[in-house]
Amino acid sequence: MSLLSVKDLHVSVAGNRILNGLELELEAGQVHALMGPNGSGKSTLALLLAGHPAYKVEKGSVSYQGRDLLDMAADERAREGVFLSFQYPVEIPGVSTGYFLKAAVNAGRRHRGEDELDAMDFLDIAREQLKLVGMDEAFLHRSLNEGFSGGEKKRCEIFQMAMLEPRLAILDETDSGLDVDALKAVGSGVNALRTPERGMLIITHYQRLLDYIVPDRTHVIMGGRIVRSGDAELAREVEQRGYGWLEEAAAASAA
Amino acid sequence: MILQGDDSVGEFYSVALTNNYQQADTGTKMIHNGRNTKSTIISKGISVGKAHNTYRGLVQVGPNAENAHNYSQCDSLLLGDECGAHTFPYIDVRTPNCRVEHEASTSRIGEEQLFYLAQRGISEEDAVSIIVNGFCKRVFRELPMEFAVEAQKLMEVSLEGAVG
Numbered sequence: 001m002s003l004l005s006v007k008d009l010h011v012s013v014a015g016n017r018i019l020n021g022l023e024l025e026l027e028a029g030q031v032h033a034l035m036g037p038n039g040s041g042k043s044t045l046a047l048l049l050a051g052h053p054a055y056k057v058e059k060g061s062v063s064y065q066g067r068d069l070l071d072m073a074a075d076e077r078a079r080e081g082v083f084l085s086f087q088y089p090v091e092i093p094g095v096s097t098g099y100f101l102k103a104a105v106n107a108g109r110r111h112r113g114e115d116e117l118d119a120m121d122f123l124d125i126a127r128e129q130l131k132l133v134g135m136d137e138a139f140l141h142r143s144l145n146e147g148f149s150g151g152e153k154k155r156c157e158i159f160q161m162a163m164l165e166p167r168l169a170i171l172d173e174t175d176s177g178l179d180v181d182a183l184k185a186v187g188s189g190v191n192a193l194r195t196p197e198r199g200m201l202i203i204t205h206y207q208r209l210l211d212y213i214v215p216d217r218t219h220v221i222m223g224g225r226i227v228r229s230g231d232a233e234l235a236r237e238v239e240q241r242g243y244g245w246l247e248e249a250a251a252a253s254a255a
Numbered sequence: 256m257i258l259q260g261d262d263s264v265g266e267f268y269s270v271a272l273t274n275n276y277q278q279a280d281t282g283t284k285m286i287h288n289g290r291n292t293k294s295t296i297i298s299k300g301i302s303v304g305k306a307h308n309t310y311r312g313l314v315q316v317g318p319n320a321e322n323a324h325n326y327s328q329c330d331s332l333l334l335g336d337e338c339g340a341h342t343f344p345y346i347d348v349r350t351p352n353c354r355v356e357h358e359a360s361t362s363r364i365g366e367e368q369l370f371y372l373a374q375r376g377i378s379e380e381d382a383v384s385i386i387v388n389g390f391c392k393r394v395f396r397e398l399p400m401e402f403a404v405e406a407q408k409l410m411e412v413s414l415e416g417a418v419g
Contacts (some may be wrong), residue, residue, distance in 0.1 A: 001359075001395055051374070053366065053370070054366075075372075075377060077374075079376040084374050089371065090365070090368050092368060092372075092386060093389055093390065094389030094390055094391070094393070095385055095386065095388070095389035095392075100375075100384075100385065101375075103377055103381065103385060104375035107375075108376045108380070111376070143389070160375065164376070
């Protein structure tokens with residue numbers, strides 16, 4: 001059984017059809033890269049899987065660990081282990097990163113019938129995981145994402161991922177706007193979180209993040225559907241040749 | 256609050272929450288009469304449902320209140336699209352040598368904020384409570400520990416059923 005199984009998915013937002021019959025299978029323990037030009041539907045897929053209310057499913061199905069994902073509310077999906085690293089994390093003024101994250105971690109623990117972490121236990125674990133992305137403890141006391149640089153926001157997303165230990169992690173353009181150091185920190189953070197139980201879907205424009213995180217499979221999305229799937233080599237080919245040749249190939253096969 | 260003596264100091268911190276069809280009109284008066292008097296006003300208003308929240312305050316600096324200084328901050332938070340926030344900061348200054356500052360902001364709990372918290376597994380009710388408490392932090396942190404905890408609890412109870 002796949003961790004995530006997307007079948008014939010058609011999705012619209014504000015009346016515009018964005019995804020047109022998308023198919024995707026992701027096994028536990030695998031890292032898949034999803035590449036595509038602007039407007040091809042990458043972020044739509046990410047936000048839809050996370051349960052954003054603006055995205056409407058017209059047709060198709062999504063199953064997650066054998067359950068109907070589309071039947072679950074966004075917060076329930078998260079507690080069941082679906083994590084989205086946001087392309088644009090929002091600011092929450094006055095709410096410290098630590099306070100917020102402790103609430104999130106404990107919501108998941110309650111859901112699984114585990115004891116909640118107290119402040120001391122939480123801090124011990126948080127300190128450990130902060131090292132993963134090269135940040136220090138002062139971070140926990142800052143208002144969530146408020147005044148964070150682009151790199152800090154993305155490191156913070158990966159830090160949250162480490163703390164929440166998801167089964168399915170979707171990284172939506174986590175590499176955009178990062179300098180080389182932040183890119184390395186994010187890359188090594190993600191690699192440390194690759195486990196046999198966890199599946200990851202890494203959405204990106206460029207191949208450069210995939211220099212640090214080598215995917216098991218690469219998919220190219222265009223016009224709201226997967227037009228080509230391959231191994232890590234496909235990402236390099238896209239980097240060299242662009243998307244044009246895939247468009248022509250897709251058009252030829254459609255004809 | 257009347258700041259009569261020279262160098263006297265006044266502080267006013269408030270949080271007002273209105274829900275359903277409530278209308279609140281709250282605020283304070285800071286009367287600076289003495290020299291070198293200082294005052295701070297931090298007012299946080301939260302409107303939910305069809306409620307309206309008004310801050311109405313007077314900062315008066317008398318003719319003898321040389322070198323007086325007031326800082327006022329009025330922030331409003333809206334939850335829903337049928338509520339309102341109103342701010343009337345009256346300022347009456349009768350000496351040229353003083354400093355009166357006023358800052359105001361109005362913001363809304365956005366769908367994107369709620370979605371972000373939901374994506375981390377936090378229920379909508381808890382998410383609203385976390386965001387509102389963050390908004391009030393500047394006031395709550397002035398309170399003694401026990402009272403701050405009470406204030407947060409009270410806020411949670413008052414917000415029950417505010418969403419969904």
